[in-house]
Amino acid sequence: MIEDSELKDKFAEWMGIDRKKIDWNSTVDPEKCAGCALCVIGCGRNVFEYDFENEITVVENPYQCKVGCTTCGTYCPTGAISFPKEEYVRKLIEKHGLTEWAREKIFGK
Known part of the structure; x- marks a missing residue:
């Protein structure tokens, strides 16, 4: 099993961007959470x-x-988990030129 410190290091960046500068994560509504885990x-x-x-x-x-x-x-049966809007990710991709970044990684161009 991977230790928490290893995960934090492994996921410290997303496509070359410091993960802490990206406002994307799940939110759990405690009123809706059924505790199924x-x-x-x-x-x-x-x-x-x-x-x-x-x-x-x-x-x-x-x-x-x-x-x-x-x-x-x-797959949350009660809809207790939510996220920022998908548009946030699309704007992030555009702002940081990630389409071009990905092409360079794949095609070397």
């Missing part, structure tokens, strides 16, 4: 932890959330 188990980036006292999921490592990923929100 699907998100805790399903997230390979260790974003969530389970709060046993309150029997809900909490966001523990927001900067480990993959920019643009909404998988946990998709």
Whole structure:
């Protein structure tokens, strides 16, 4: 199993951008959370932890959330997990020239 410190190092950047400068992460509405823990188990980036006292999921490592990923929100049975609008990611891609950056990585151009 990967240690938290390894994950923090591994996910410190997203496409060359300091992850802490990107305002993208999941939010859990405690009123809607049913405490099923699907998100805790399903997230390979260790974003969530389970709060046993309150029997809900909490966001523990927001900067480990993959920019643009909404998988946990998709399978949350109560709709308790939300994200910034997708347009935020599109603007980020445009602002930082990430389309060109990706082409250079893939095609060397």
